[in-house]
Amino acid sequence: MRRPPRVWRWAIFALAAVYFLVPLGAAAEFSLRQGESGYGAANYLEIARDPALRDALTSSLRIAFATIVITLALMVPTVVYVRLRLPRLGLLLEGVTVLPIVIPPVVMAAGMAFMQANFTDATSQWLFSSPLTALTPFYVILALPFTYRSLDAGLRAIDLQTLVEAARNLGAGWWTVLGRVILPNIRTAVLGAAFLTLALVLGEVVIARILLYVTFPVQVVETGQTSAGVSVALSLASLVLTWVLLLVLSFAGGRGRRRLVGGIA
């Protein structure tokens, strides 16, 4: 594609830089304030000192791990299968996986709160017995939009049909094809989806808060009522950390024609 006139490109990059970097810069400055007029890392170190924050972080990381495993186990075979066998369902799959972007989390939470209060069967009781079992299945739903987009872009970039046929002709079973042929070829897309899922779990407050589970983001917001600096520090740290992970991945996975990280082909 021909490059648009230079001035328009620079105008939007400059605007974006100001709009996106100034709040982050302000947050960084705020989070480093210490005492009356000095600066220090005290707010960041609070994660090591405050047991409530530490427990919440452990809980959230466990949820994130479980969410990533279930999401990938569900979506990798499905997306591969649809691309190979049912390409016409692709649009439908795209339509279904886009739903969590527009379905209000507060409505999901309302439904779940009602289930939590009124469903008395053993399965529901077990489901709502801990944050891990209660939140993970629903976070998998929230992870669908970018997981699908990331995997779809990853599979578009490889010659799936040929790879699968070659492996099958050499006698590989379906699970071998999936695990040892397809997965290594789309690992950047898979890791990208995993990191975004981590970001999702570390940022989701609405459902957890309404169901009264104390996850990391809920605790961060809670802490913000009394010490804003700690909240700013920790939420900024989790945002920047996830972004750095994705950026490193985009360079590490730079082999191949396309860039797949962040859901963009």
Next chain:
Amino acid sequence: MARSRRVGGALRRAASLAGVVPFVLYVAVFLGIPLATVVAGAFRDGAGRFTLGNVRASLTSPQYTDAFGQSLLLAAWTSVVGAVFGVWLAYAVVTAREGGVLRRVVSTASGVLAYFGGVPLAFAFIAALGQTGLTTRWLQSAGVDLYAAGFRIDSITGIGLAYVYFQIPLMVILVTPALEGLRPQWREAAQNLGASAWGYWRHVGIPVLAPAVLGATLLLFGNAFAAYATALALVNGTIPLVPSQIQAALGGNVLVGQENVGLALGLDMVVVIAALMVGYALLQRRATRWLT
């Protein structure tokens, strides 16, 4: 003979659908059941009897209609602003060198910002534009007093400003594939036939992109309409938006039996979203005609 072949074909087709059964089941259970619970609960009173009272209350009570107005207004302007700047930014990125640092930075940052859910954004905006925020003080020393002019970070305008922060990245993610689908050959063909740059956009570029861009804008609208995390973190939910009304109704810090009114509000939101998604599906069908 022919019939048995046809039956065999139908069977094979049915069997080939088996591969998507786990996905369909999962979504039906973990997305379907909460939504079905909301719909069912919206039509029940506190004692479990059928009633239309909740839905009526959710549509007529001034505090709720006001919240719907505010929510829709907020979704409208943040989605339009997000779409305009998102397309512009995505186009500048798509035309940048492939594999360059700039492209990687924008694409990875878009992913994180679009899906992080708004808590860090809320804190970042307080730090920047709060009463004692860094930017507020800078502007003050430059002679622009935001707060004297009536701006507040915990107002709907302030929240909208924070929403745009995840709307633009989401737009970049959604329209980048469409922009990449614009083939250079189309421009070359148009130019060979004597079209100017504007002529190319007027007759080829914009018509091809329009359905994809409009579809993405609808998703942005839905995203903002649905969003609550930023408001929750920014003002602890005390703002006249529909999600905070739902939370208030569920939280029981109003009258008993209000729970079901909360569910009715949820149902109203789902209806708005459903209408949106019908439009999106139609646009998406058009979009894939030229761009795959």
